[in-house]
Amino acid sequence: MSERVLLSKDSVYQQIKEYYSANGASINIKKLFDEDDIRFDKFHLKLTTPADGDILLDYSKNRVTDDAWNLLLELAESRDVVKTRNDMFNGERINVTENRAVLHVALRNRSNKPILVDGKDVMPDVNAVLAHMKEFTEQIHSGAWRGYTNKKISDVVNIGIGGSDLGPLMVTEALKPYNQGIRSHFVSNVDGTHIAETLKKLDPETTLFIIASKTFTTQETITNATAAKRWFLERCTEKEQVAKHFVALSTNKEKVAAFGIDTKNMFEFWDWVGGRYSLWSAIGLSISLAIGFDNFEKLLEGAHYMDNHFMTAPLNENAPVILALMGIWYSNFYGAETHALLPYDQYLHRFAAYFQQGDMESNGKGVTKAGERVDFATGPIVWGEPGTNGQHAFYQLIHQVS
Structure with a gap:
């Protein structure tokens, strides 16, 4: 898929849009579990680290069906995610506005292989x-x-x-x-x-x-x-x-x-x-x-582990890709305009502030690489607080207001 074609004009994106129009409002998480005994098995990922146990990514508790998920994975292929990822790791100048490589992966390249x-x-x-x-x-x-x-x-x-x-x-x-x-x-x-x-x-x-x-x-x-x-x-x-x-x-x-x-x-x-x-x-x-x-x-070793996972895992078993596709699903189809990060570990109390830059500075773009004005959501507003503090501040509006 050429990068000159807007995401919203992508044929797979159009299929997802049609699917959401027909089914999105009726997707119910409880019903999805009631109708599928192995939903968790299909919609979770467990990564075993070399020395620090497992990382569990459970995305089964989301308003996404098997059909929607398969279409989202097709979208990742259509938008050349694999090629762009490979270009980044290979030092290509994927930052086109500044004509620079994007090579933070080299900072934590513990394999020492040439980059x-x-x-x-x-x-x-x-x-x-x-x-x-x-x-x-x-x-x-x-x-x-x-x-x-x-x-x-x-x-x-x-x-x-x-x-x-x-x-x-x-x-x-x-x-x-x-x-x-x-x-x-x-x-x-x-x-x-x-x-x-x-x-x-x-x-x-x-x-x-x-x-x-x-x-x-x-x-x-x-x-x-x-x-x-x-x-x-x-x-x-x-x-x-x-x-x-x-x-x-x-x-x-x-x-x-x-x-x-x-x-x-x-x-x-x-x-x-x-x-x-x-x-x-x-x-x-x-x-x-x-x-x-x-x-x-x-x-550095932990980051290198995740870099290797991102580089080698197939799209349907790739944690960064899975989370990105879920974000596109919610932002562009459900119209979600914010993304709350609510860590329940006090040591992570600055994580939301950190990730605001990571997400919003990356996705806060009004034009494509080709210079075209976007007509789709490029990302949500990221915000958050430690979990229990939030429970006594803003959870009521989140859970009880339509």
């Missing part, structure tokens, strides 16, 4: 940055890296916004049980109260600031970084000491050096790393400092 962009294997560069992160993490934890009064670093402040904040903050909160003794803080809002209230808690002698900005020109981040530097120099008047308390996650050596950060303490990443996928890159330095590099590597 090429324009004929160059990116894995040596990826591994070099990981080695730098490991060395730095071990220096902080061991006390080999110390502040300007020779005290051990106790607090780390990550200053970033968007993908340079949402992912690291979410993971650091989710993995708090694995914390190695570092107190983590995250500053993103350009409203000065965010940095001011954070700094009130800190001792400049034992605080490390991570400035996360690819270009080192992001307005919100540099404004907060400048405020942090000013606060630091009001307490330590020797400008050269900035190098002991500030590191950069960036690609702009000139700007980093001008700020006062030693470029030896700059951790690089690449233009094929989208912000919403960057927590597995140098942007994850705050995660590594919080939970230790060994645990950070396990995070």
Whole structure:
């Protein structure tokens, strides 16, 4: 199917539309189970991980029939999902608006098999940055890296916004049980109260600031970084000491050096790393400092496991594809405009905020790759809270209002 044909004009999409018009309103989950003793067997997926048990994806409790599901799988084939997936893994420039590869999978490529962009294997560069992160993490934890009064670093402040904040903050909160003794803080809002209230808690002698900005020109981040530097120099008047308390996650050596950060303490990443996928890159330095590099590597291994699953599983047994098709079914046919994420584990309390960017920044497009205006839903508004909190706030409207 040519990408110049709008999704809404796709012949399979039209078949799904006709099927929904005839059957959608009458699809009842209880009735589906009553009429099919093996519905759960057909509509669930169990993935066995190498060391951490099973992942269960149960999609049987959805308003989708066998016929609808088969049509949705046909749609995935019609829209060349397999080819686009393969192009991504092969380093093709599937980001057509910026003419870039989309290769976050290389960041967690634990197989170390070559991954090429324009004929160059990116894995040596990826591994070099990981080695730098490991060395730095071990220096902080061991006390080999110390502040300007020779005290051990106790607090780390990550200053970033968007993908340079949402992912690291979410993971650091989710993995708090694995914390190695570092107190983590995250500053993103350009409203000065965010940095001011954070700094009130800190001792400049034992605080490390991570400035996360690819270009080192992001307005919100540099404004907060400048405020942090000013606060630091009001307490330590020797400008050269900035190098002991500030590191950069960036690609702009000139700007980093001008700020006062030693470029030896700059951790690089690449233009094929989208912000919403960057927590597995140098942007994850705050995660590594919080939970230790060994645990950070396990995070990479988990992502690599899912990358392999996505790359090798047939469409009808492919968890990312299944969830994507379910989203299309609800958004484009049932007209669902929002998607609530309600984790019942408090450690995941920032997951909805993180996934808002992952989903809505990816799908928040008004035109196709060919530049045509879309006439279908590209995605829902994602929102959510931890489950039990939501029960006492907004569940009543969700469950009781038509």
